[in-house]
Amino acid sequence: MILLRAIFCQFFALALVFITAYWLPIFHNPIVFLLAQCGMAIAGSFLLHQPKWWIPIHLVFLPSVFIFFTLALPAWLYLIITLVLILIFWGTVRGDVPLFLSSNEVTHAVAGLLQQEQAKHFADLGAGVGSVAVPVAKLFKNINVEAWELAPIPWLISAWRGRNVSNYTALRQNFFNSDFEKYDVVFAFLSPAVMPAVSEKIKREMRSGTLFISSSFPAPDWKPESIKEMDDLRRTVLFCYRID
Template identity: 40%
Template sequence: MPPALKALVAQIAGWLIAYLLGRAGVLPPGLWPLLIAQALGATLGAALLRSARWWLPIHLAFTPLAVIALRIDLAPAWYLAAFTLLALIYWSSFRTQVPLYLSNRKTAAAFAALLSAERPLQVLDIGSGTGSLLRVLARLRPDCHFTGIESAPAPWALGWLLGRGIANLDWCRGDFFARSWRGQDVVYAFLSPVPMSAVWQKASREMPAGSMLVSNSFAIPGQEPERIIEVDDRRGTRLLVYRIKPAKARN
C-alpha cells in the first residue's frame, strides 16, 4: 500500500475508533478526549499497517494540531508557508519513504577510518542531506574525491552553501538512482529500510568488484555485511559494511 494511502486509512481508522468509543460512553465529555482517542487510534492504525516509524508522531499530532490551528484562526498564508517549507525539506519523502537523516561527526570519523589510506578514493554519498558527513571527510582526506547527491531543495541548497570552496567535494541535486555509480570505490547510504534492496542491486550492477557499500543503520535484506562498526554516539549508530563481489561470484 502506498504511504499516502496508509496515512489516509490510519486517520480514518482513528476517527472510527474515537466515534465508537464516544458512542459507547467510554470517553469523558468534551472535544479533547475525542481528539486524543482519534490521535491514538490513528497512530495504532499506522503501526498495524507497518508505516515507517517517523509517520507515528505525525499521526499522533495531526488532528490535535489541526483543531488548534482552526481555533486560533491562522491566516491562510501561514498554511501555505508551512506546506512550502516542509515540501522544500522533505520533497519526495512520502514517495521514497526516505526521511531526512543527518550523520554526526562521530559517524564521519568512524567512516573515515574505513577508507583505505593506500590510494585516493572516489566516494559517493547517496541522499546526502546537508552534506554533514562529506564536509568532514573532504577535510580529513584531501587526497580523495567526494560526491554528494540530494534531491530535496532545502537540504541541497544548505549543503551547497556550506560546502562552497571545498575543492574535492562535488555537490549534486537529483535522484541518486538515476545517476551512475560506476567508478565509485565507496558508496555511503543513510536512507531507510525501504530502498535498501534496490540500492544493493544498483551497487552490484555498477560498482567495481571489491568496492564498498556502507549503510548507516539499515541492513540489506538477504546480504550479510562483511563487518559492522559500532559508533560510540548517543543514537547507537551502526555502520554496516558490504563488499561488492565479482560478477562470477554473484551468479
Template identity: 35%
Template sequence: MTKLAPVRTPALLALFSHLCALMACWLLLFASARLLGVQVTLLVASLIQGLLAALIGQRLGLSGWWWPINLGFFPGLVLMQNYALPPWVPLIGFVVLLLLNWNALVERVPLYLTGPAAERVLAERLARLGDGFRFVDLGCGVGGSLLRLARAYPTASFVGVETAPLSFLICWLRCLPRRNCSVRMRSLWREPLGRYDAVYCFLSPAPMPRLWEKARIEMRPGALLISNSFEVPGVPAEEVLPVDDLRRSRLLIWRPGHAAAPDGPGANG
C-alpha cells in the same frame, strides 16, 4: 526476474492511519459521553486522535519519523485555530516538509540524518582508503555529514546526490565554499557508481535490494558499499561496524565488485 513487493506509499498509509484514528476516536468519545457522561474539549479529543494515528501508523510500518507528525497534526490544527493564525501558515509548513522529505513520498526513502557517532565511525573507516579517494553519499540530505567529512579529508573528493528540492538547495549552498565537495540534484538510480571508492547510503529497507543489484553491476572490485543500519536481504555484510548511539546503529559494508582488491584508489585502477 525477482518480483518486487508492491509499493506502499507512506503518505497514503499516514492518511489511512488518521482516518482510522478519527473513526476510533469518535466511537470512543461517543461511548464515553453516553455511558459515563464524560465530555472532553476539542484539544483533548485531538490529542487522543493523534495518539491513535501515531500508534496505527507504527503498526502499519511507517518509519519512526512519522510518529511526531501523526501525533501532532490534529492538535496543531486545533491550536492554530485557537490562536487565529492565518491559513497560509500551515500551508507553508506542509510545503517545507514536503520539499525536505520528497523522497519519502516518491521512493519510500525518508530524510534520515547520520548521527555524530555514526559519522565518527564512518570517518575512521574512510581513513583506511588512503589519500585521494572518491566518496558519494546517496541521499545526502542537507549535507552536514558530507561537509564535515570533506573538511576532514581535504585531498579526497566528496559528492552528494539528492532530489528533495529544499534539501538539495541547502546542501548546494553549504558546499559552495569547499572545492572538494559538490552535490547533484539527481536520483541515486541515475548516478554511476563505478567512479567511486566508497558509496555511502542511509536510506530505508525498501530500495536496498535494487541498490545492491546496481552496485554489483557498476562498482569496481574493492570499492566499498556502506549502508547505515539497513541490510541487503540475503547478502551478509563483509564488515559490521557497531555505532555507540541510542539506536544501536551499525555500518554494514560490502564489496559488490566481482573480485575484492586492497583498499585505496590505486588498487582500483
C-alpha cells in the same frame, strides 16, 4: 500505498475517538480528544507495519490542524508551511526515504573507513544536509566527495555548507541516474524500501574491491564484510560490503 495507509490510520483514529466521545464525556475535552486520536493513529500505524518515521507525523498532524484552526491563522501560512515541508521531505510522501541525519559517530566511522580504504572518490547517496559528506570533504582534501540529494531544501543547505570546499560537490539529482563506477567508497543512509534496488545497482556498477557502507539498513541477500555498531543515540549499525 504507505501514504494511503497513513491517511487511513488518521481517519480511522478520528472516527474511533468521535464514537468513544459519544459515550465518554471526558473525550469532549480537546486535549484528551487529541491525545486519544494521536495514540490510536500511532497504534494503527504499528498494526499496519508502517515505517517508524510516521509516528512523529501522526503525533503532530491533528494537533497542528487544531492549533491552526483555533488560532485562525491566515490561509497563506498553511500554504507556506506545506510548501516548506514538501521541499524538505521530498520523497517521504511517496513512501521511500525520509530525512534523518547521521550522528557525529557515524561521520567519524565513515572518515576512518575512507582513510583505511585510501579512497579518492566518495559518494553519499541521499546526502541530506551534508552531515556526513561535508565534514568528510573538509577532513580529506584529497578525496573527491559527491553528495547526491533530491530534496531541494536539504540539498541547498548541503551546497551552502560545502560552498568553500573545493573537493565537495552537492548534486541535486537522483542517484539512481548516476554511474557508481568511479567511486571507491559509497555511503548510504536510506530506508529498507529502496535497499533492494540500491544494492543491485551497487553490485552492478561499483568496481571490484571497492566498499559500500549502508547505515542502519542491510542490503538484502548480501553478507557484509564487517558490521560496526555506533555508540550514538540511535545505536546505529553500519553494514560494510566489499564488492566482488
